[in-house]
Amino acid sequence: ADTIRIGLSTKAWFPSFVAELTQQQGFFTKHDVKAELTVYQSGSEALTAIAAGAADLMSSNPSIVGEGREAGVNVKMVAMLATRNFGWQIMVPPKSGIKTVAELAKRKVGITSAGSNTDLLASWVKKKYAIDFIAIPVGGAGLVPNLISGNLDAVVIYPPLSYQVALDGNGRVLTDFSDEMPPHLEAGWAADDDYAAKHKDALKRALTALFEGVAYIKANPDAVIPQLAKYDGVSVEVAKQEYASTFGHLSDDGAMTRELVQETLNLYANGKKELDAAALFDGSFTPVAITR
Amino acid sequence: MATRDAVLGYGAAGAVFLALWEAAPRLGWVDERLLPPFSDVAAALGAMAATATFWQQVQLTLLETLTAFAIALPLGALLGVLVQESRLASLIFKPLIFFVFSIPKSIFLPIFILILGIAFWQKVAFGVFSTVFIVMMTTFSAVESVREDQLRVARSLDASTMQKILFVYLPSMTPVLLEAVRVAMIFNFTGILLAEMYASREGIGNAIGVWGLGFQIKELLAMVLFVSVLAIGFNEAIRYVEAKCEHWRN
Amino acid sequence: MSLVGPDHPAADAGKTLEVRDLDHTYSVNGKTTQALKDIAFDVSAGRFLSIVGPSGCGKSSLLMMLAGLLTPSEGVIAVGGRPLTKPDPTRVGVVFQDASLFPWLTARRNVEFPLFLRGVDKALRREKAEEALALVGLERFADSLPHELSGGMKQRVSIARGLVQDPPILLMDEPFAALDEQTRITMGDELLRIWEKARKTIVFVTHGLSEAIYLSDEVLVLSGRPGRILDRVVIDLPRPRSLDMMAQPRFAELREAIWHMIKA
């Protein structure tokens, strides 16, 4: 079997669960690939791993890929998982007086780290509402504690933590990015150029396995939800919410379009030079056809 | 006598600490969500300890830690003595070592991944890297504390360099050096945890990192509690060796 | 007698000590102190030589040079006809002015230390150490650490450590200074006994004139700083010596003579 090393950009991001479940269900083995899953602290660490030759495939989006290519890491999107930021939200404390996004002006808003996805989303909000607020990086582990302690007025938060926080009554949703943002290539898989060139077939089979995993997830909510709860370390309640909002909407075949890629770049253009959308993805691996 | 004092000291400090920890959230001094009471955390730890994965993680991390330690300590001590012993070497290398020491090691993690991937030896190598400089720096000061008149006796007996190191420097430096061992252990452990948090498939650090991101604070604190107990255990083990050494010094 | 000539053929080879044209000046931060000047003497094999002189005249410095621990600014030192440039405990043993014990070793192990360095086996080492400790009257304190011993006891351990090495030449820097008179005399007699039996060469620094005369074949008298040789007094008292010799007029005469030299 060919080996493929998959780098997962944080455990909390849903592609990690897809990969994990695919592994558990034996789909990789079925397609004769040996997958090694590694969880990294963030997308940039996973990208670093690709540059270091420690990973071949990673969960990603065109914005990260674009920055990667600028820094000399040759990766391309090879499949798409989702077009919206399901469950990515801006939250405020339940008793907060802030009722609309516009009221965030001049407030302290927590993000994970400068340059991260939450940072990009925060910048996007600033632009859209033409407001200014102070984005304070507090690390993923610092978001909720600082929201609770009142150090922050709001946080940009990711799923399933966002659902958990709402459920626990520790935060109120101000806005959800899946409503705020137009469809774009938000999540998918990106492969190392070298690997894609040399192991075309193996990559194809790995993607097939991964999308078989997606199909399985979509088809078996009752079996998957408890597993999701366990994987994320959350209650079944939260897992149910995440399942409904995210996993129900995943792409079946991973197919991408140039427009979706371009839209991502437009949304996340953080003052950088124009990137060529076409150079950031490789459509030759999709659509992934799943044979049952 | 010394052990009894230590046990008493520990017992008292530990009891006060745990009582405070339990009382503070219960009485509303701190937000329970930010600091769950000790009993809750202990329960979470109990639940964790019942799983096999937990012990696998612990085992792996321990193995990495001990391997790194076994390499870093002798290496650092030897390099430390050699550098300090040569006036030229100490003039050349001491500042450089100090500068490397003052840079946060975690920014070098990608380079370790670049060279060693993300498996066992990458963690070990990073553990060694985080430890060896502090061992060297403490060794420098240990060597400096050796007294001239004692050294003169050894010189008059024409002791070889090795003999001087083993039978004059080492025993004379022991208090400072044992402190170095303790400090080194902590750096080593922290280094391994960091490497695991940064990128890995398993291990205690990985678990802590993930829980932090998911705001699973009970589990996080439970693991921190466990790690602390572990670290204190290490510390005590070294103290035990220290007591043995006291014997051996005599 | 040549300085760097062939070894002496006799059994006493290695027991002679020669010092030629020796000068020593310390310099610390540009400030210089001349400690010794124009020192030249020799000690033939098996002789007991004492060095006396005012405090700070360079006695300890001279001894350190004879031990190879300090390089003289000028001059040559030869032991058994071969020049001495670094410490060599098989040729020369030292007892230091300050006891200089290792604080982490018990009295016994301090005494065993030189043998241990030479790789002498454990049982023999122990035996010799106990013998030496008994000689200085400390068998009961073999297992005490230095800080549990009195000043005089520490110095006695240090003497035992010097004796146990059994070198052909023994240098001793005020070894009895911290001892009471009774112990001092006992130990002096012990030293003479060992010396007579083993026919060692001993160089003994002391500030006790009576002690110097009582023990020695010859007394080297140094002037105040910078130390020069004022005279070399041959002690023509018969051996074996005994305490009542101190009452003899010849003893008083010698004492008087040396005393006046130093006082001047």
Place this chain on the structure above:
Amino acid sequence: MSLVGPDHPAADAGKTLEVRDLDHTYSVNGKTTQALKDIAFDVSAGRFLSIVGPSGCGKSSLLMMLAGLLTPSEGVIAVGGRPLTKPDPTRVGVVFQDASLFPWLTARRNVEFPLFLRGVDKALRREKAEEALALVGLERFADSLPHELSGGMKQRVSIARGLVQDPPILLMDEPFAALDEQTRITMGDELLRIWEKARKTIVFVTHGLSEAIYLSDEVLVLSGRPGRILDRVVIDLPRPRSLDMMAQPRFAELREAIWHMIKA
């Protein structure tokens, strides 16, 4: 005389020393060494008392207790009628057996140190230190660090440090042990001169019997370990003392008497 009675009315208040029923046993790791037993004596104001006894009999230990540095296992010590439980340099000053100089301070600063602790102002401190150094003949070495000094010179600095404190009671532990005879006599005379002028109370440990007799009003003779008081010998030689007294029959008699006590 009451132990904890009212202060003595006279100018000599604070200069008496009383020791009652004193015992001392060291215990290290369960091993006990009895150092002193049944020690009781007193020193009236302005007296010069010497303590002699074999090495290891507890002289230094006794002195440490008189200085408040060591708590006796049993017994009471009172100075000037008030019990002494901790060091008090305004009442008692100490010169240690080993010089115990601070290696990072020059000779002058070592001597200044006790005054510095008391907050004496700089100029005065310096003046007093130089005076004391001159007294011990080391004015030229005021700026030397201890390691640049010979054994005897270090001890002299230590004596200067004791003198500069100018306490009503001065305890000295073998202060002249590292000195040559000439210096020793000069310093002994110096000490007597200071003592007579300032009418201090001095307790002086020595192993030189002649020295003890030459200097003291009384000599306390201790037995071997555990140290007990064998006798208290009053030295009835007239003052001021001079060297030729050593040749007097009374001197020899006293020496002989003490000598036999210790030897037994």
Place this chain on the structure above:
Amino acid sequence: MTQVPRGRDASAGMSLETKARICRYAIIAAVIAAWEIVPRLGLVPRLFLPSLSSTLAVLAAQSGDFAIQMLVTLQEVAMALVFACGFGILFGLWVGSTLTVRKALLPVVSALFAVPLVVLYPLFTAWFGIGSASKVVFASVYGLLPTVLGTAAGAQTIDRQLTQAARSMGATRLQQILWVTLPASVPTVLASFRLGGALVIVGVVVAEMMMSSAGIGFLLSKYRTQLNSPGVFAAIILILALAIGFDLAVQAIERRWTAGGGRNKAARRPADMS
């Protein structure tokens, strides 16, 4: 102590120092050259090591921004230094020179130190806020414990006779610590100060890296997430500069100490072992 000098005379020191300096500069020059050449030859991905020139270019281009952040870091480091080293050294001396305190407290202190603090940092900010305070507290704690342990160990090795002498002169506990224990353990204290200082720098930077919106660590972490490696290395250069600055300060203290006639030399040993 000894009246025998160290085996070498002082005049040889000058040329040795020059030699060492030349060697050191040669090493630094080699590192600098490698830093420029290796990335240019493509031996390492640019992401891991950008060439020195590109790094310096970034540093120059954004010098204003770097300067502002550096100032923040400097303030935090300075405050943490006072806590960690100032308090740490005095506390360490006290603990190390008092037998009972040492027995009762030292195990607890070293056990505390054994807790890997980094994982608790998110909670640190919740407790101490997200401003400078949490960074200063974190770095202080981070640097404090090794300083205490090192100093205590040093204080333990000093000659007991010396403290006894001071006691006999009526020195108070504080006077003993300041004027006897401290100077007697200068080599260890200075080493602890060095160590503590370096850790304080690391602590501040790491804390800034983990969560903050200002400081050199913040920049570093931002550039890292943005995969802007010249920016990352520019920040590293600045951290190095901070370390060098601190080291120069320690050296100055050391020199002051050894001036006034090479104090403390007696307690030390010669550098050669021949």
